[in-house]
Amino acid sequence: MVPAPVRCDVTGLAHGGAGVARIDGRVVFVAGALPGETVLVQITDDSRAAWWRGHVLEVVVPSPDRTPVSCPAAAAGAGCCDLAFGTTDGIRRAKATIVADALTRIGRVEVPAGLVVEGMPGGESGHRWRIRARAGVAADRSALGFRTIHSNAIVAHRCAALTPALSDALGTLDPADLRAGSEVIAVHDDDDAVHLAEVAGPPSVRGGRAGAQRRRAQSGPPRAPRVLLGGPTARYRVGDRTWELPVAAFWQAHRGAAEVFARTAGRWLAEWALDATVWDLYGGSGVFAGAAIERGAGAVHIVDTEADALASARTTFHGSPVHTHRAAVSAATLANLPAPGIVVLDPPRSGVGNAVMDVITAAEPAAIVHVGCDPAAFARDIGRAIASGYRLDRLKAYDAFPLTHHVEAMALLVRP
Ligand SMILES: C[S@@+](CC[C@H](N)C(=O)[O-])C[C@H]1O[C@@H](n2cnc3c(N)ncnc32)[C@H](O)[C@@H]1O
Structure with a gap:
């Protein structure tokens, strides 16, 4: 009942x-x-x-x-902008409380008073975002748009988080030309170019392994990204440095994020960076490696599982002392790296975990920068480092995903 x-x-x-x-x-x-x-x-x-x-x-x-819901797709039930019904200030205050509470409850960390969630350059919605978004294709190929919460139904309204150019480009696609269960990755890059690529959607949408096999047999979603508009690669810049990455590869979603996070990390690490050996773990294409090199690091070791990201790092850092390691971050991987003076961590939502945090703190770097997009996992990792003798020296939180509940936190941990 x-x-x-x-x-x-x-x-x-x-x-x-x-x-x-x-x-x-x-x-x-x-x-x-x-x-x-x-x-x-x-x-x-x-x-x-x-x-x-x-x-x-x-x-x-x-x-x-x-406020009235500011995202048309969310107003129609899509799960894209789940907090588009609140003021920017109100939502940021609530996110700051979430980060502080997680650190206190889960990490048992004493949080400095007055933590705020800072805004990012470029505003809260649409205009001038560099964004990577996924739009789904309806099972009957009748619609292309954003998925509703808890269902695979498609809402074909514009999402407020996308740049107008991205929304316009998505609007030119005919879903009947795409394959059922596909998703479209949409990227607006730093050359102001718009790229659209068709990729396979998540298994739940495609109908699991059996569904995927059945559909592949019936020309289902593409295994490799299929370019629909623009080119196969997108170009991104932080400062004077440029990265060229396949459209489907990871890059921070918000236009300002890579620049802001790298600048913060660079400023925090300046004291220890000169000639230091740096581990850039979960480093992708090396946004934080760039910050370390600018501050005079002697060598940077990027560890990531993604071949495309590491290949892009090798091109971008050609001639610099940056080394790439394609591997999962684990005790075994880290045992093969030279001892670090600095460690930067930018893991996926699941965070780093106790076992790897223990290996890192046992290596005794002078400073650890942790960048976390899940407050609970972030708090657990920070708490673990503090329990191993590190001190929380700086803490920041950024509204890198406006209109949504997501928030990015950064911490500097130092050895007292
Ligand atoms: C939040 S992204 C950060 C990437 C990079 N620092 C940046 O700012 O562009 C997380 C990265 O972790 C990588 N990754 C996920 N799981 C991993 C693992 N177990 N070991 C190593 N890298 C992993 C992903 O490929 C992705 O590049």
Whole structure:
């Protein structure tokens, strides 16, 4: 039986973007709610004893930070911009609380007072973003657009996070020319060029392994990216340095992100960088390697699993003391590197993990910079380093994914 709607007060925002409320002492994560609001909630998942999930049916008392939904695709149900119904300042305040709470609760870290989530150059939406976005192709190839939350249905509205040029380019595609289960990667690069490429969508959308095999037999999604517009590679710049990368390869989504993160890391590391050996772990094409080289590093070792990113780094850093290692970051990989003076970590959402953090702290670099896009994993890693004797010297958080619940945090850890 569907539970009756419940009225409740929302006290905070959880990592993941849902409002946090309590019903009879039980935590309820409420999608579509902002801190400070009173809402009528439809419970959608009451299967656990500790917490439930629900979504807003009606806002009874709105937060002063509530706005009309600023992303047309999100307003139509797409999962792209999940917090496009809040003011920039209000959402940033909530994200700062999420980062600080994670550090305190999970990392057991004393967080400096007044942590703010800083804005990025280029504004909150559309205009002048360098963005890499994925749009899905409907199973019956009738539509191209963004997937709705919790379903594979497609919403063919513009997403506010995309540059107008990207939205316009996506609008020129005829989904009937694409393959069912595909996704389109859209990139607006630093030459102002727009690139679109068709790639295979995630297995859940394609129907799992069996579905993928069946569709491949019926000319399913392409195995390698298929260029639809522009070229196979995109060009990105940080300072005077240029990278050329396949369109589907990783690059920071926000136009300002690579520059801002590299500048912050470079400033933080200046004290130790001269002639230092630097590990740039999860280093991709070497954005942080560039910051270290600029500060006079003696040698930089980039470790990453992606061949394309490392090939691009070798071209960009030709003639510089930058070495690439195609491997998963692990105790075994790190054992083969020369001892570091500095370590930079920019892992995927899962973070670094205790085992690798222990290897890094045991190598006793003077400074560690951690860049994390998942507050919980970031907090766990920072807490682990502090438990091994490091001190949190600097902490920053950036609104690198405006209109969404995502946030990027950076920490400098030093050996006292
Ligand atoms: C958040 S990106 C950062 C890339 C780079 N620092 C940048 O700013 O462009 C994370 C990187 O980790 C890499 N990666 C993911 N899992 C990995 C693993 N287990 N070992 C090494 N690299 C990994 C990905 O290929 C990706 O390049």
